[in-house]
Amino acid sequence: MKTTYSRTESVWQRMNNNEKKAVMAYGEKYKAFLDKARTERQSVNFIIEAAEKNGFKPLYDMKALHEGDKVYWNQKGKSVILAVIGKEPVKAGLKIVGSHIDAPRLDLKGNPVHEQDGLVYFRTHYYGGIKKYQWPCIPLALCGVIYTQKGKKIEVNIGMDENDPVFYITDLLIHMAQDQMKKTMAEGVTGEQLQAIIGSHAGKQEKVKDAILTLLKKTYGITEEDFTTAELELVPAMKSRDVGFDRSLIAAYGQDDRVCSYANLEALLAAKPGNKTQVALFTDKEEIGSYGNTGMMSSYFVKFVMKMLALQGSGALLDFYETMEKSEMLSGDVNSCLDPMFPEVTEKDNSSLCGYGLALTKYTGARGKAGSNDANSEFIQKVRQIFNDGGVAWQIGELGKVDQGGGGTIAFMMADWGCEVVDCGTAMLSMHSPYDLLSKADAYETYLGYKVFFESN
Structure with a gap:
């Protein structure tokens, strides 16, 4: 069994040839998922299709729940929960891995189509935290749903096929960008300038x-009126690619947090x-605070657990809270790692390192840990033991230097119900x-970590 914790040897250095082959095979499947699941809706479709192939059924179709039953909950096509019923009753506690399937993107405005000086554009409103200057001059795909006036639903996916057109946001040529280059990076491209060209030809x-x-x-x-009720997203049209002569890395859109979501799915199966x-x-809306009825601030997870309890004869609200107090969760979200080109924002000894395994993060938040879950030592020790016993390569990692920045996950929301949670x-x-x-x-060690956690007592 390989060494599970090291800050001097990478995972690659600790693996045997068979393990390395498993990593590369996993990477191919993961890239296929990334290229197919560009949005939260597409992710839900992918997850449910995989689940149904493995015997999962809608929870609402069940009359009772027994050991080994496999069920899922589809929350409005934008979040989904899978569960495998254990030997013990649901009220004895759950083993949960929670990840999110939304990602930063450009959403179309309600009245997006307009013409200016011979070019036709989509107006957009960015979703999540982005560096706006990174979005011009890349191919964009249009994904989502739109309804006609008669209520017909049209699934839109334009730009990912090699024969599809793509969409494009322009930037100034360097020869004419003197004023722009004097601005800060935050001001160089404004939100209202993130308008994508969709055509230029007319009779x-x-x-x-x-x-x-x-x-x-x-x-x-x-x-044109149909756009007012649509949910359409512009996402990068670049497919996932191997990076490096050794093909040891993956570059792709949406890996926050679909790397953890794919690992979550594969681990449960x-x-x-x-x-x-x-x-x-697999939840939606994490990138904008988990609001809305498909985010973790809503009640759908509570309803899911209470429905399972009811099917086993325990449907009271108190049963839910007692169940959650006996539950354990890994909040499966990505972390930053030390970037040798920008070392000044991280504290090396407490930063995750690329290629050193699954990252355990005791707390996130900002400044004085504001907005953080701050996991209990007893639970972190248990998770460490699970990973060590299961041969999972892991490390620790904070989200940057103290007072440098910060971030948050769904961990604190689950902890509010009494659940033991660590990022x-x-x-x-x-x-x-x-x-x-x-x-x-x-990515592979993330899958292994989630798998041994699901299997642990």
Whole structure:
């Protein structure tokens, strides 16, 4: 068994050849997921399809729950929960891994189409924390749903196929950017300038906007009014790629937090049934505070657990709280790792390192740990022992230097119900960019860590 904790040897240096082959095979499957699941809706579709192939059924179709039953909960097509019922009753506590499936992007405004000087644009409003200057000059795909006036739902996915057109946000050429270059990086590109070109061609007697709207009507059956009720997202159209001569890293859009979400899915499907009920949670809206009825601030997780309890004869609210107090959770979200090109923002000895394993993070938050869960030592020790016994390579990592920045996860929300929670996910570089970077070894160890956690007592 490889050494599980080290800050001097990378995971690659600790692995044997068979383990390295497993890492590379996992990386191929993970990249396929990334290229198919560009949005939270697409992620839910992927997860449910995989779950149903493995015998999962909607919880609402169940009349009772017994050991070994596999169930799922679809929350409005944008969040999903999977569960495998354990030997012990649900009220004895749950083994939970929670991750999120939304990612920073550009959402279309309600009235997005407009023409200016011969070019037609989509107006957008960015979602989540982004560096706005990173989004011009890259190919963008349009994904989401739009409803016609008659209520017909149209699934939109334009730009990921090699034969599809893409969309594009312009930037100034360097020869004319003297004033722009004097601005701060935060001011160089404004939110209102994040408008994507969608066309430029028209007949002699029509405006370009009218020509584009006619094309949309003819091709997709969409009118301009239909955009007012649509949920459409512009996401990077670049597919995931191996990075480095040794192919040891992956660059892709949306790896925060789909690296943990894919590991969560694969771990639950591969885990041996345990004494406790195993729960894989995939939630929406984390990047904007977990609000809305598909985010963790809503009640859908409570309802899911109470429904399971009711199917086993325990449906009171008190039963829910007592269940959660006996539950344990890994909050599966990514962490930053030391970037040798920007070392000044991290404190090396307490920063995650790329390629050194799954990252355990006792606390997140900002300044004096504001907004943090701050996990209990007793639970961290238990998780450490689970990883060591299971041969999982792990490390610790804070989110930057003290007072440098900060961030948050869903950990504190789950802890509010009395659950033992610690943040535990993959460390990555260039987080929240259109093309994140991480180690294949770290992604694989994340999967292994979640799997042995599900299987533990």
